[in-house]
């Protein structure tokens with residue numbers, strides 16, 4: 001497959017001012033008649049040929065201005081010869097939605113028809129210039145069986161509808177806003193809506209609907225309320241008002257991604273719509289709210305202003321992730337949300353940035369764009385824009401985004417356009433900052449300090465690591481919020497923002513008293529790794545006293561990371577080992593006793609660093625990660641905490657168990673309850689099994705029930721089997737909860753987890769055709785460090801088998817499994833050879849999709 005390069009961008013020679021689509025819908029045969037009004041693009045090199053992208057399509061007929069046209073195929077694409085300046089091109093295609101297992105284009109799901117077009121799915125529906133810089137106004141007519149498809153939905157507004165009198169009916173839709181093809185959507189099915197109007201800031205009433213299958217209607221209130229909150233927030237915080245009179249959300253159970261921001265017709269994975277306390281956890285509720293917000297915010301950052309080409313993906317995704325993060329911070333509390341977001345960044349993006357698939361947030365080349373919907377483009381992209389915001393402050397940032405929306409409304413823009421608008425609107429020079437868009441790799445900042453009179457001299461040194469294709473790196477501006485506290489006096493210093501721009505630079509900061517302790521990268525102002533040798537008592541001081549709650553949790557993480565990596569690499573002296581453990585236990589004890597903390601924050605302080613992140617830290621420089629040693633060290637620490645703090649943890653579990661479902665403090669209580677249970681389980685499995693079974697039986701909500709079952713899944717014993725069976729029997733008709741049942745077993749700490757996963761893959765409810773189900777079992781397993789990294793390579797083999805089996809069915813989802821194996825270079829030699837061997841076996845199988853081929857070949861380079 002060819003490599004596509006950012007620098008090769010050329011505008012399309014033709015404009016397509018309007019597109020008329022006519023669908024004769026059927027599950028097995030759908031006929032599409034597309035009429036494109038085209039005219040020469042004065043801004044592009046002239047061409048007599050119109051190249052229309054296709055993917056697995058055959059043209060039934062092609063006419064130009066009503067007469068048979070001169071056309072030919074060029075691989076999958078259709079080339080029409082056009083003599084004049086402006087023409088009407090009509091093409092008829094026929095597709096089989098029921099055979100579409102890739103879930104790109106038009107496909108059948110659960111008896112309904114729906115679409116997914118981003119990035120290049122529209123070309124599986126009809127021949128079209130399927131690129132985001134070709135904006136067109138769409139008019140659509142849909143016709144189909146009135147029984148099978150009582151509801152017919154498309155983008156924009158419904159302009160007309162009627163019955164044919166033969167059991168079929170039709171609807172016409174018009175979207176007044178020009179859009180790229182990837183934002184097209186159509187849904188036809190037997191659906192019901194939960195509706196509630198939203199009145200915009202200028203007093204317009206918007207009909208908001210959440211469409212689901214009838215049996216799911218009772219679980220849609222949270223999504224609808226989340227939509228309303230998002231609409232209000234975007235008006236208040238970014239000055240963005242919704243621009244149609246209708247906003248439809250449809251929940252679909254077969255979906256490759258989380259959700260899709262199609263204009264006026266969002267299509268969602270059911271996982272991010274349906275929620276009630278009996279079937280969804282508190283975390284699920286938060287995820288629904290976050291994804292609803294994300295897709296809504298795309299209406300401005302993505303739809304009104306879209307991307308010129310797919311290399312600019314972070315223009316809409318990085319910015320929209322930042323917007324949804326800020327929204328969730330406002331809804332649920334800033335510190336806890338920030339801690340969660342940084343945890344995700346470290347677990348998902350840092351490994352990407354240090355591995356064979358590392359790429360800048362604005363990539364330079366790709367073979368298959370689906371592979372670039374990554375944590376780098378999304379989450380690091382959000383961090384990069386967040387840094388701009390931190391440097392200029394909230395008000396000037398708003399001036400910058402106002403200018404961006406104003407300047408580029410209706411355009412297909414570039415990341416450069418965004419940066420320029422922030423520069424001009426916020427009044428900041430971002431010349432050097434642009435390197436964050438072009439350089440991959442997580443910068444490392446080493447910190448040293450010296451007292452000089454009444455100031456502290458802080459010396460910072462940055463290195464941006466070598467990444468594939470980028471051997472030489474230049475220094476980048478790194479904004480860091482810092483404060484200098486005094487451990488001697490217990491005094492807290494004032495916070496200020498410093499920006500490291502050189503490779504090495506010193507800053508003079510005021511001292512607050514003796515024994516200065518620097519609190520740095522507060523609030524995680526920059527997505528970097530801070531390297532410093534802080535004394536243990538300094539970290540303990542920060543963990544207990546820092547006035548920035550994020551910095552408190554960071555100090556505890558730093559304490560745990562250095563202890564666990566030291567333990568795993570066997571580099572700690574015996575005294576060090578015991579002292580480190582005691583310090584962590586002490587910090588946990590303080591968190592448990594600190595009445596100023598609420599449980600939501602207390603819970604964050606009790607989460608140990610993930611094994612994935614510990615691999616990252618252990619595999620620094622020439623050192624390799626040893627997954628087995630890390631797992632043992634981390635479980636050992638959990639057991640030590642659980643043993644030393646048994647009374648406190650039991651008391652916490654009891655206190656939290658007494659809080660009722662609707663108590664405002666209930667969420668926090670539910671969070672610490674299960675965390676406490678996990679620590680008790682590491683120390684005293686029998687007691688934990690008893691407590692977990694009781695928590696399971698008493699549960700009046702999914703958070704408690706799932707938490708109890710998660711702990712039981714890692715233990716051996718009769719409670720495990722009994723509660724797993726009960727859970728399945730109770731929820732077998734609810735696909736999203738059955739997904740949880742698969743996931744809990746695939747993620748478990750149980751020694752036989754691989755055998756369990758093998759059995760579950762044979763379960764009658766398992767299918768490779770449903771991405772949620774595949775993720776619930778196999779993706780969960782690939783994220784289970786204990787099972788996946790089993791020393792004999794059985795976990796690797798199992799994941800490679802999944803990739804090979806899934807690739808012909810759903811290449812996009814199959815390729816998502818490759819990065820787990822792709823990390824082999826950073827793992828100890830024994831496992832590395834096994835992982836590499838599996839990648840080679842996949843490569844040797846041949847006939848791979850473009851998606852999987854690209855990821856495997858990059859992983860072996």
Ligand code: DPP
Nearest residue numbers: 118257259260261295
């Ligand atoms: N654009 C979608 C999203 O990020 C993904 N297809 O919301």
Ligand code: ZN
Nearest residue numbers: 294298317320
């Ligand atoms: Zn998005």
